[in-house]
Amino acid sequence: MHDTLYPPRACNPETAGNPFRSSLLSTVKRPLLSTIRSNIRKRWQAWINRRIPVDDRRRFDRHSIFILPTAAGLVFGLLLVVMLLTGINYQNSLIYLLTFLLGALFVAAMHQTHNNLNGLELTLLQPGEGFAGEPIPFRFVLQAPHDATAIELGEETGGAVTLSVSGHDRVEGTLQVASRERGYLRPQRLRVETRFPFGLLMAWSWLCPVTPALVYPKPVVPPRAPEGSVEAGDTEAVSVSQGQDQVELRPWREGDLSARIDWKRYSRNGEMAVADWQGEQGSPQWLDFDGFPGVDHELRLSYLAALVLDRERTGEPWGLRLPGITIEPDLGNLHTRQCLRTLATWQRSAPGEGVQ
């Protein structure tokens, strides 16, 4: 209800992918034509963008559903013309009748196809997370006031998922969106299309989701151990820390890992102290952005991602240090997730923030 009251932001014309890249005119070199073309395209984009608001939830109505015959539909139209000519030239009433019947059916199919999409509500439930280069799952839910058959949800170019829903029901579907680089992944426009019932016509609209998915850097195993970051191997973290003079001890706080507690000190005087490596450079527990001098920033992030995964596998605690961001050493699922997310979003701003 609210979205009718406060229409959200529209798709950004600059960032939105253009689905109507005409190859027909692309060979024409004349600047005037190309100006007109880009002008038309810009207007068309602007027109679409007015109609397709950016939102995770969208209800398709007749203002935003587009319908055109498919290639098969065009051939069908041609066939009808040929049939009509045959009917005229042979003065054959039955051929007239068949032509009119199929023609009327084509128009009826237009309504069917349009209605199949009309009134549907598509909601992005949850964008997934994953590593760059992998498909990222986006979970959607489709709700319909009537039976809707074979609704295809997909990117303009790329994978798609086909959903069917019966009246007043909801159905969930997961769309795998290809990811190329780390950061926020927001498909500019997802195409919601149906060709039901005959495939002669297609009705479509777009969904411009707001909530982006997170794409972690693609893990790349560093060629050698980073400077100052010694592979721990079998040696325990604590024993490594014992060799360090600069270990700062601080009182135990709830939530500290038991592995970090200085048990020797505890046995000596019963004081629970935790070894704190804050501010310390080159510690083996630290995965440090600066540990790969001279390496491209993105590649450094990839190295770090691989190291994070490696640490998680071996089950030893680690901390992550990026310029401006520091994550305390820790272990566990949540910690891994947090580190990876930080790697994904470091120096990236969420899309749409600049659009307002």
Added chain:
Amino acid sequence: MSLKPSLLPTRALLWLLCGFLLLLLPQWDRLPVWLAAACIALAGWRWLAQTGRARLPGRWLRLAIMGTLIAVYIATVSGRFSVDTAASFFVLAVGLKWLETANRRDFFVLFFILVYLATVNFLFRQDIGWSLVTLAGVVVTLVALQLLHTPADSRHSSFHGLRRLGGMLLKTLPVVIALFVFFPRMAPLWSVPLVSDQARTGLSDSMTPGDISSLAQSSERAFRVTFAGETPEHRDRYWRGLILDRFDGRTWSQWQQEPYRPLGRVNRDAGLEALADNEYDVLMEASGQRWVYALDNSRPVSANITEVSGRVFRLERPADTSVRYRMELERETGTAGELSPAERRQYLQLPPQGNQRSRQLARDLAMGAGTDLAFANAVLNRFREQPYYYTLRPPAMPDDPVDTLLFDAQRGFCAHYASAMTFLLRAADIPARVVAGYQGGSPGPDEAYLIIRQYDAHAWVEAWIEERGWVRFDPTAAIAPQRIESGLRDAVAEEGSFLEDSWASPQRYGDLPLVQWASLQLDRINYNWQRWVIGYQGQSQMDLMSRLPGNIGLRELGYLTAGLMGVALLVAALVAAIRHGGAARTDPAGVLVSRWTRLLQKRGSTVPAGATPLELARMTEQQAPAAAAVARAFARDLNNHYYGSGSRSRPGRGSHRSTELRLMRRRLARIRRELRKRSTVHGPAQHPS
């Protein structure tokens, strides 16, 4: 490399196969047996491949099959080209396409071909039964196309597809009927080849009395006649078609070959105007021939037939579909005219040799008879008095057939006796000719029309009698009067040879009233179908339109059709808007907001998308300070409505909601009044700063 058959849904393919077989059915008697068998085999192969019991052929095998079948086709067609052979090739192409149907694109190609195959079927078969079969084939094909685009689960069964399609067809039916009635039936744009050049059952342009007549064994319809006035008696119903005036000793044929005329575009139809009292209307089945049948003293009324010499009539082009034409009966003129010497020679022509005994008989009879008329009557008397028999099982007469018939066998049917009598007349120097056509006909349902069937085919004699002109003599009437009085069935009742080979014909069981009744009712349905659906063409349309007010020509019909389509589309759009608009308008407060926004925009404010109610109130205040209070109140209402303590989910608050809405509407009305007052004082689009 072999194709993977599994890409297509099995259900869809199965329905498409069924559609193909249904569409093949109406062509069963036209297609060569090998072609039909090959098509079924190829389609079956595709099915086996789909179900995994066979593999589709690889590229080379496919090419080999294609080459073989096309070679066989070329060999059988041997250079003849007609729509018939083209259609056969079309069927062959469909059959071959089955082996290549692997993906959706191929499926679509097959669908298109099948739809056109249905079109071709209508060229060959137009009676109601076969038309329904063809339409059923199209429906099945459409279901197949639907199944291609539906997920394969229980909620989307083939039955659902069929029901949906039925609903769509039902909804579009009024439009289809309107289009059918009003779409302007233009004249053909160019001349088209004949649908079929194959011989059909019916009269031929020559008659060899020694041959066994196959027509007498056929109960197919030749034509149907509706009389405006009284139907003539059975014995007077001689339907003249052809004049056979050239005899070579065995065979009668036409002296003049059918004159070559460029093929007319199509046979025009005879229109629907009410028949005048002396008119009759003939609905002739497709005969593949140009000639038409008419009673004595008939004159053409409809423009699609013309008279040729000998008072017989011809169509514009061979009747490759059923044709309707109109004739008018004139009173006998009595003016005989003269036979030109050339005509006289033509009608006296006999081969120089053969049938010597008959020539002698003619001389003997001529001696006794004084006049030509007396001679003709003497011949008839001889037939009547001597033991001549009417039979459908005459002996073969290879040599001197006239002699054999008259003196030895004395058994034959109409063709034999007509041939013999014409021979005798000519031998006696009386111009004479054989007339081929039909005689009699049986009443249709409720005696609304006459049905003339192939077994009513008949041959008789016309002789030139001075001062009377051409006079009809029927030797068969002298030998078997029942044939003329009541038809072939009674004439050969004793012999039991009536339709002895066609056990499936309902006419054979004429003594069973139920069979007769059913067959007549069927005939009535077919008659109306042919007359009103198939026969609804240019002239019929014009006649029908002339009954409507206004002078409706083809162009007006075009406008009318376009208008009708526009109205139909509009109605459909409106229905859709009402049905789906209900869902969009479920938020009445939202409607109020957009109305408010429009009001402000009309006064010149630029309202950003997504402005809150309070922002709107501020804008209203700027425009009309007097409305400030009410606008703020309205904004508060809206905020309460959307974000208030929530009456939305609580039941039993419906009445409260409606009063709330009423209040909001009143407030909006006040805002509008204030804004309007403002604009009349200061003019529109003024922003007080």
